[in-house]
Amino acid sequence: MTLDPEQLGQSKADLAETLRTLRQRAGLSGVRLAQRCNMSQSKISKMETGKTVPTLVDVERILRALDAPPSLIAEVTALARIANTEWQDFRSMRRKGLEKKQIELADLEQSSAEFRFFLPTMVTSLLSTPEYIRATLASVPGDHTKAIARKLDRQSVLYDPVKQFTFILTEQAVRWPLLSAPAMSMQIDRLVSVSRLPGVRLGVLPLAGYIPLTPLNVFTIYDRSMATVETSTGVMVFKDSRDVDSYLEEFSSYEEHALWGGDARIRLEEWAQLFR
Numbered sequence: 001m002t003l004d005p006e007q008l009g010q011s012k013a014d015l016a017e018t019l020r021t022l023r024q025r026a027g028l029s030g031v032r033l034a035q036r037c038n039m040s041q042s043k044i045s046k047m048e049t050g051k052t053v054p055t056l057v058d059v060e061r062i063l064r065a066l067d068a069p070p071s072l073i074a075e076v077t078a079l080a081r082i083a084n085t086e087w088q089d090f091r092s093m094r095r096k097g098l099e100k101k102q103i104e105l106a107d108l109e110q111s112s113a114e115f116r117f118f119l120p121t122m123v124t125s126l127l128s129t130p131e132y133i134r135a136t137l138a139s140v141p142g143d144h145t146k147a148i149a150r151k152l153d154r155q156s157v158l159y160d161p162v163k164q165f166t167f168i169l170t171e172q173a174v175r176w177p178l179l180s181a182p183a184m185s186m187q188i189d190r191l192v193s194v195s196r197l198p199g200v201r202l203g204v205l206p207l208a209g210y211i212p213l214t215p216l217n218v219f220t221i222y223d224r225s226m227a228t229v230e231t232s233t234g235v236m237v238f239k240d241s242r243d244v245d246s247y248l249e250e251f252s253s254y255e256e257h258a259l260w261g262g263d264a265r266i267r268l269e270e271w272a273q274l275f276r
Contacts, residue, residue: 011082016050018076019062023048026066036065056080056240084240090233094140102150109157112222116251119169120215122176123187125151126158127167127194127202132187135178158197166201168254170215174204174271181275188272192265203258204267211257221247 023033023044030048034041039061046052047062054062059080063073093101109115117124125133133151137144157163174191177184195202205211218230227247229236238244259267 011079012053013050015054015076015079015083016048018079019054019059020048022066022068028066033062033065037061053083053239054080055084056242081240084238084243086237086239088235088237094142098137098140098144098147099150102147102154106150106154108222109154113163114223115163115165116221116248117165117167118215118219118251118254119167119173121218122173122178123169123191124167126155127191129183129187129190131179131183158194158200161199164199166203168203168205168251168258170205171207171271174268185272185275188268188275192268192272195265201260202264203255203260204264205254205258206267213253213257215254219247221251224248
């Protein structure tokens with residue numbers, strides 16, 4: 001399915017209107033439809049007014065209750081999938097100020113308990129030294145002092161005893177020479193240090209050996225309710241459970257091939273030594 005960024009904002013209103021129209025055409029009240037779907041009437045009302053975005057499962061239950069034909073089911077579920085997806089383009093983020101995005105991420109990290117990061121190309125700011133963070137923003141015009149400070153402040157969440165983090169980094173992500181050799185060795189030492197925290201699992205995927213997988217994008221999974229996928233121009237946010245489950249499955253595949261614990265630290269130390 002092709003996602004037009006302009007569709008993503010309008011799709012939520014379109015989905016709400018479509019569900020309301022289909023119910024009315026079927027001659028059902030909100031109470032009667034709720035009974036057929038085994039949902040509360042208030043939930044139906046919130047979905048029809050756009051206050052709540054229904055999941056694909058909710059939409060399918062409603063369409064079955066309305067005896068919708070297969071062609072209509074396909075059309076409306078496609079709309080529901082778009083409505084459960086959000087696009088955040090980097091240009092808009094930069095205009096608003098990158099530090100504002102860091103505040104949003106900090107709030108998200110405070111409200112979540114379990115995190116999974118797949119990092120095939122570069123190190124996330126939660127694991128970065130100040131030098132590495134500055135280097136990632138070097139090509140972006142403007143003063144990024146506040147954004148850098150916010151990124152560093154966010155790292156305190158790694159020490160929260162009620163949160164669990166799993167990071168998987170490819171060898172390319174770890175060794176990409178974004179900094180001078182001495183600074184790169186310090187960045188890798190930082191990974192070794194963080195991997196020892198009680199709430200952190202850090203794995204690495206060496207380029208040697210056989211890994212029958214094809215990583216495409218950086219992605220992060222928050223609890224089991226949301227996945228974000230980074231591209232070169234922005235971030236896609238997926239909230240539908242089927243999309244999130246797809247990324248959970250992909251993440252699990254990488255977990256099986258990664259080195260963990262002491263094995264990961266040995267490999268990281270070998271890579272750090274190459275920069276010394």
